[in-house]
Amino acid sequence: MAARGVAIVGAGAFGLTHATAIDAHPELELRAVVGSTTESAARLADRFGVLHGGLDDVLADPSIDGVIIATPHATHLDLARRTLEAGKHVLVEKPLAVTTEECDALLAAEKTSAGRGMVGHLMRWAPAHRLARHLLDQGVVGDVVAAESRRVIPWNWAHRRPWHRSAAQGGGMWMVQGVHVLDQLCWLLDAWPDRIVGRSETRFHPEQDADDYGTALARFGTVPVSVTIAGIRQGATEIYTQITGTEATMRVSHRGDLFVDSGGGWEQHASQTADQWERTLRGELDAFAGVILGRSTGPDFAYGRHIVAAVEGVRRSQRSGRWEAIG
Structure with a gap:
């Protein structure tokens, strides 16, 4: 079968990452x-020997079946909706959109389109996370009783794009990093939180209006889950998800390490490999190819909306001081 044509919208660093993987x-x-x-598009296009132009040109090209949108968050609604209206499949890098209202608009556009939508919540294809999910499905930790996820990173304010620092444009820790945490928890626990209480603050960088710190406690059915995210000024990166069950505790890190402790100390089940990022991106593209070919689906727009709804729940809780339902 001939390869299916794909276009990339977004010629920045992640556009290059996608182009290399494709x-x-x-x-x-x-x-x-x-x-x-035009200059950024030309540089990336010339590197791979392909055309560059405007979105209208791409959408009018019958040789292009799918479009990958790797652009600032506030642009996702317009670009993805236009792509669906043209009848093409679309992969939108996370988050799906800035608000649930925008997500609903994309879900409505998908209903009348020949194209299907997918959201790039890609950490589920990281090798260590896939193994962690397999072990959880095999009952290695027993019945899950609690989970926590922590993502503390240097925010690197001076190197952030202006939209990263703007709440109105979908920037800040919850939308840039917190959506990763929520997705990983949903993927690993194979469940969805129905209530959440939390905070969203600008603690370390008063010169920006977007949040750089957040905490949350969510209920995945009867399982309590805690989340901490922080974009600090300086310091060490600390990213992990830990799941505690009746038989063991599991911890998976962003570096690709996976440990399980059944009572006799941590036993390592996976470690960092040189090709883990390539394998993660390959998994995402395999899923998008499945969407284009009609044989499978990746995280769909309804799922992407759930993630955005959870972030909105945190922000409502910040104002109300109470648990909020995730709608």
């Missing part, structure tokens, strides 16, 4: 690049 994929072929400027 170039190595057996079922997808990069056909065009759209950038915020």
